[in-house]
Amino acid sequence: MNWVPLNSKRIRAVSYDPETQVLHAKFAGGRAVRHAGVLPHIYDNLIETSDPEFYYKYYLEPLRIQAGWRQKASLSSHTVKLLIFFIGALVITATALEENGELPIHLSEIAKSGTIAPTSGEKSAVSPQ
Known part of the structure; x- marks a missing residue:
């Protein structure tokens, strides 16, 4: 072989077999990686x-990612998603508050009548029976 x-701090050297289209890459620290299905022009471009x-x-x-392969989600990615969800919920709640800090739907009005009473200045769309 x-x-x-290569003129790189990370990738030290590469080797290529055009018959099998396999490329080997040596990295700093001694790690080596094998890539299958590498076309000759990709190897030529890499060394040039x-x-x-x-x-x-x-x-x-x-090319190292296999079809259908998925990396398992880490705990930190779930934590970030949950944090984004809670921030979104807080933003929605904050935008629903009126200027005086109250929700436009008053829970006491719902409990009394069983329906949502219109807020001041609004007319009821459905007449109570």
Whole structure:
């Protein structure tokens, strides 16, 4: 296997077999990665580019993702989603408050009549029976 050094701090060298279309990449720290199905022009562009890390990130890293594979959501991602939900609920509640800090629908009016009474200045759309 012939390794071609790259002008990169992260990716040290790459090797390519055009018959099998397999590319091997060595990273700083000794980690190596194998990519299958790499077309020859992608390898040529990788070794000729002035920014191999950028090219690798956008043209080769996506090839490592298998079809139908999904990463499990971490606890922190669930926490962020829950936090966004609560902030949204608070914003909706805050926008529903009147200027004096009260909700436009008064719970005491609902409890007395069983229906929502119109607020001041509004006419009832449904007449009570």
